[in-house]
Each structure stands twice: as C-alpha cells, then as structure tokens.
Amino acid sequence: MEVIVRPNAEEATRLAARVIAREIQTKPKLVLGLATGRTMERLYGMLVDMHRREGLDFSLITTFNLDEYIGLPPEHPQSYRHYMNHHLFRHVNIDMRNTNLPDGVAPDIDAECARYETAIRECGGIGLQVLGIGRDGHIGFNEPLSAMLSRTRAKALTPTTIRQNAPLFDKPDEMPKRAITMGVGTILDSKRCLMLVTGTEKAAVIAKAVEGPVTSMISASALQLHPNCRVIVDEDAAANLENRDYYDWIFLHEPEWQEFH
C-alpha cells in the first residue's frame, strides 16, 4: 500500500483524477471500478473536464460500480445509477451499454448478485477500482464484519452509514436500509485499487484502515492485503497518520510518482 498526502481536498482529488486518466490513456479498454458518494463528485467533475479540454477518451472503457441501494429503480434521483449518469456518464463519450451497476429492483437479489460477479469475470476482471471510505470503515457497502472473502451480495447498512447518507435523500426516512455491494473479496480481486479520502471526519477511520490491524471491523483495512493499492488523502484526513514522513518521501522520490509532481 502507498499513502500519498496532498495539501487539500482539491489537490488530492486532482491527483486521483490524473492517476485514473493515465490508466485510461495507457489502457483504452480499461475495466474501471467506480464508487459514488460526496468525495467522488469533484473527482468525476475533473474527469469530465479532462474529457472536454484534453479529449480524455472513455469510448472503449467498461465500468462496474461498487453498489446500489435495494429498492431504488435506476430513475430514482438517489439511486447510484442516477448519480453516475448525472455526475459522469452523460458528460463523456462512454458507451452506456458498457456501464454496469447492480440492479436494486431485481426480482431475485441473490441471482442479481451472482449475475454481477459473472459479468465482472467475463470482462476479464476489474483493472482499476476507485474507492472511498465510509465513517464506519466500509468500502462499497461492506459494513463492519464483512468477510474478507465476501463476494457481491445484499448487505444491511449500519446506523452510521444511514446517518451519513440519509441527508442526501429528500425524505431521509426513505433511505433504503439494504444495498447490493461488491464483496471485499471482489474488490481485492481488482488488479489495482485507488482510494480517495478527504476531510477531518475521515481522519480517525483512515488511520485505522491504513496503519491499524487488518480486521473485518474496518473493511478498508483489507486493502493492506492488496498488492497494488494507492491511498490519496488530503491534510485534513491525514491528521492521525503516524508514518507521515515516509509517505511524503515516497511521493517525492519514487519514480512512478515523478510524472504527477
């Protein structure tokens, strides 16, 4: 795992956008795993800008989102399908047929989860998985005690997650309490992972995820087992990290980061 600290949220997000853009440029048929949430909104805004100004080409990529609320149809304004169309897909030259999210209103949720796993596998697996972190340490909607080897499945959301996301709903009480999410094992199968974390409210949890023990109580800590995981944080989120000097040294000196200075 590599942790890179940038001075503020804007610069952390810009670095993440440039890493993703580089991956798309070098692998035009990239299978890209995507997340939703507040942190990702600016990231997608930057990718849209890169498409408009620099011609970043999404035409051959395939995407798989991490999760979707159970019970929300795609056209619901708080569904993750709606979020993705609104923040990214409809502003770039992606082929909508190559964009994938779990179907939250599928009649058989277990069959839908199995279908999603198969679809990922048939595309050759995820090349780069983009991730955020929830206040309870979740990645996707892998809430505490999610098995490290879990696959795509239905998951009950924790009170912390419900408190985190309910304000985004016009009627907070109508936020679904369950979601379909890729499993921790599904995420760990990705060839590369890129996590973006900003803001003081994430400082405690990201320190546990990155520097604490690997534990299913903090699903994001499973990323310590991943052979190619980068974590980009801003100063606010980095406040509780202990090994800061080493992380700064890596960004300054490791050849792979030189092009991003």
Ligand code: F6R
């Ligand atoms: C949603 C997802 C979640 C979010 C996390 C952080 O697709 O993957 O794990 O990344 O809940 O959300 P924000 O950015 O709103 O704090």
